[in-house]
Amino acid sequence: MTKFKAIKGNIASPKGFTADATHAELKFQKLDLGLILSDVPAAVAGVFTTNKVAAAPIDLDKAVVAGGVAQAIIVNSAIANAVTGDEGITNAKKTQRLLAEKFDLNPSHVAVCSTGVIGKQLPMDKIALGISKLSAENGHTNGFAEAILTTDLVTKEVTYEVEIAGKTVTVAGVCKGSGMIHPNMATMLGFITTDAKIAQPLLQNMLSEIIETTFNQITVDGDTSTNDIVLVMANGQADNAEILVDTEDYQAFKTVLAIVCQDLAKKIAADGEGATKLIEVNVTGAPDELSARLIAKQIVGSSLVKTAIFGADPNWGRVISAIGQVAAFDVPDIELEIQGDLVLLHSTPVDFDQAELSEKLKEKIVVIDADLNNGTQSGTAWGCDLTYKYVEINALYHS
Amino acid sequence: MTKFKAIKGNIASPKGFTADATHAELKFQKLDLGLILSDVPAAVAGVFTTNKVAAAPIDLDKAVVAGGVAQAIIVNSAIANAVTGDEGITNAKKTQRLLAEKFDLNPSHVAVCSTGVIGKQLPMDKIALGISKLSAENGHTNGFAEAILTTDLVTKEVTYEVEIAGKTVTVAGVCKGSGMIHPNMATMLGFITTDAKIAQPLLQNMLSEIIETTFNQITVDGDTSTNDIVLVMANGQADNAEILVDTEDYQAFKTVLAIVCQDLAKKIAADGEGATKLIEVNVTGAPDELSARLIAKQIVGSSLVKTAIFGADPNWGRVISAIGQVAAFDVPDIELEIQGDLVLLHSTPVDFDQAELSEKLKEKIVVIDADLNNGTQSGTAWGCDLTYKYVEINALYHS
Structure with a gap:
């Protein structure tokens, strides 16, 4: 040890x-x-x-x-x-x-x-x-x-x-x-x-x-x-x-x-320009580690996911769209959790308390866990939300 | 004809x-x-x-x-x-x-x-x-x-x-x-x-x-x-x-x-979420058409370029950083124009009127021309600026 x-x-x-x-x-x-x-x-x-x-x-x-x-x-x-x-x-x-x-x-x-x-x-x-x-x-x-x-x-x-x-x-x-x-x-x-x-x-x-x-x-x-x-x-x-x-x-x-x-x-x-939240995405059940890392990074880098998290919106549709965008294999069996709440099972929506999860998304750290059920490899990526402040910083930080 | x-x-x-x-x-x-x-x-x-x-x-x-x-x-x-x-x-x-x-x-x-x-x-x-x-x-x-x-x-x-x-x-x-x-x-x-x-x-x-x-x-x-x-x-x-x-x-x-x-x-x-401007990027002088298109799309998709244009900032550094990010070849001889104003020659900054160009960047259509001087192929891509409104739309458009 x-x-x-x-x-x-x-x-x-x-x-x-x-x-x-x-x-x-x-x-x-x-x-x-x-x-x-x-x-x-x-x-x-x-x-x-x-x-x-x-x-x-x-x-x-x-x-x-x-x-x-x-x-x-x-x-x-x-x-x-x-x-x-x-x-x-x-x-x-x-x-x-x-x-x-x-x-x-x-x-x-x-x-x-x-x-x-x-x-x-x-x-x-x-x-x-x-x-x-x-x-x-x-x-x-x-x-x-x-x-x-x-x-x-x-x-x-x-x-x-x-x-x-x-x-x-x-x-x-x-x-x-x-x-x-x-x-x-x-x-x-x-x-x-x-x-x-x-x-x-x-x-x-x-x-x-x-x-x-x-x-x-x-x-x-x-x-x-x-x-x-x-x-x-x-x-x-x-x-x-x-x-x-x-x-x-x-x-x-x-x-x-x-x-x-x-x-x-x-x-x-966590200190990304304009960020209010750290986002951690864990992808498991991938056929290979590289795919797991790539998918994790795609999710955490998606402007739509980043803005949804800024707005405390459990918009899992944007998460799995990001998965599908870079996955080199079919993903019919995704299990998705946001802040520990199950939102998708077998790639199909499950009922969850939208208001309660939205409340949890106001925390400083947001964790998304995606199990692809298509192998044993995993990968993690980190990013931050996309905010008004990001736009302000980069529109005003003149060359 | x-x-x-x-x-x-x-x-x-x-x-x-x-x-x-x-x-x-x-x-x-x-x-x-x-x-x-x-x-x-x-x-x-x-x-x-x-x-x-x-x-x-x-x-x-x-x-x-x-x-x-x-x-x-x-x-x-x-x-x-x-x-x-x-x-x-x-x-x-x-x-x-x-x-x-x-x-x-x-x-x-x-x-x-x-x-x-x-x-x-x-x-x-x-x-x-x-x-x-x-x-x-x-x-x-x-x-x-x-x-x-x-x-x-x-x-x-x-x-x-x-x-x-x-x-x-x-x-x-x-x-x-x-x-x-x-x-x-x-x-x-x-x-x-x-x-x-x-x-x-x-x-x-x-x-x-x-x-x-x-x-x-x-x-x-x-x-x-x-x-x-x-x-x-x-x-x-x-x-x-x-x-x-x-x-x-x-x-x-x-x-x-x-x-x-x-x-x-x-x-x-032009009608991209929250957009105030249409951005057109023309890449010429590429060794192959695919590279030209890829580079054009990388520039027009860069959050940093998009926010700079929202802020009417002729931030050419972000443009050529985007080029370098996806170019599969060296780019020592870039000629870059923003709204028709030359800002970079032989990959080296040239003097230009910052205030005048910033004024031109307030127009509804922004054109960036990058000649890589490394071949005869070209490609164009279109996008829009990244604005406060984009963040608002996507943080508030709830699932």
């Missing part, structure tokens, strides 16, 4: 990590430049956007992950450094170099991330000034979670401890993301630090597997960003015996890493 | 067709049951929803089209007769039989369509009473377009005349659709009548081809309905020499049929 627990902490809680944030004047009076720093070079794993219009830092970060080692991550908000041509690439590289010089690191061990408006160049004088103000001793660790936000309303952090071969290993995660959320790999910016000792290829495999059922299963608006990235740094400072493949320790660590990713993913869905 | 022109008319304008509508008490005080009737059996072509949760009438109509001949189409609104199990199928068949008896037709020549709320059974006593009130002599032809509406704000009709081998052939179309619009074949209900003489297999091929670039290229909310259908009836009463494949007449008739489908499709997009 995995021994793990959630603790109060932040991205710098794992041994040998520090974090900091500063105001580089990219945003108005808000933190907008953040740093995660490891005392020693760490194994790094990453997953990246599949959008063909990828931001300038994405290629740079792919090279860092290909090298297998990272010691720092520098992140700016407000400007995405996407669709910025050669100048954008130059600026990303310059940011990497400035940060490496400041902390005496190998530049190829520095990941660079940006999020914000597409098509604007980074003001490099401001970035340089901001970097000069960052420090490994500020203890301004919680600022990092704040510095990476754009239209997010809340910071998103989670920290767990897990016992690995008698040692306490800490895993901390932080992310941002509220709009342009429909990851086809990973969502927006997600950073995870751990003091676990684990080889890089193993960490990468683990992350790639976990991403499929966590970050890739959330959607806010169906749009995949140009900047999506999730990076994990493991610096080995917990001094555990190295985690090897297919051992109990491997399972324990993977379980916690998956929980961290899932917690972060759910926080993004 | 094709000689054709738009005329004032309705679905009963082609020779040998009549139409009628009545109030069957499915809706409150509105027409809700419509009939299209041909004096003689007509060649019938159809395309149907790909949603695995298809409405009860869909299978019945597939059988009619497989038979190749139809003489009448009976349509009710308010209730979709979808997810209604065996009882729903029985009710669709009963509707078919009642209509056939009333007008002395072969039941297998009667198509039955429904649109409205999912999961409710048709009240067959009301349907029967409604059918008894329908008549081929009422001359209540415009009522049909009204009787098939649900959340639509306006009726959608178009009529053209075209000269085929010295004879005047009339083609008329009518459709409905406002929400759950993201056809993966055809959208909602679309009916086209013509007095042209053309063999059924040829008509079916023509329709199947045309659908791909017309009805299948519109999206309102990304949701494919359970009831989508487009039916074409050709009764030959124009007395033209039969239209044969690959002739000039064939091209002329196909051109007009395509225009009718495109006009109807655009009317649906």
